[in-house]
Amino acid sequence: MKKPQLENLLKELHQAAYHWSRQCCSFDEDLAKDVLQQVYLKILEGKAIYKEKSQIKTWLFSVIRFTAAEWKKKVKNIYPLEAEFDVAETEDEVTAASHEELIEKLPERQKEVLLLVFYHNLTLEKAAEIMEISIGSVRKHYDRGKRNLKELILKKTLHENNK
16 A cells, blocks of 8 residues: 555544544553554554555554553553453442543453444454454453443442432
């Protein structure tokens, strides 16, 4: 793909790419902007090459996901062990102020699948491709993520109604 064509595609996908970058960076706007800038540099300098094996959006989201993971390692963001398990019940969970805060409470893979499917309108198959995991794993994280997010929303609602 020629550079001008690639630049036009990046412009078309910029808003979706920015939102995905922000979500991959735990909703940290500054980090998301840095990551996205690095992604664009990788692409335009030929370090990340679109081989037309998938849709351009799927490929771009994969590059963003991996670049965000690299940056998180650089800034030494460490996720607690419990982030890999089902949602635990704490008072903090029911006092979250926004949906973003509720989504952030989900385990990483559950969060990623739900954001890709609901926010970015991708299929479970495309989410599996971006995350580089099997479709069975995506389905498992999707189902658990929906269930856990529903529980968090219910807890938040109950907490607000009891005030």
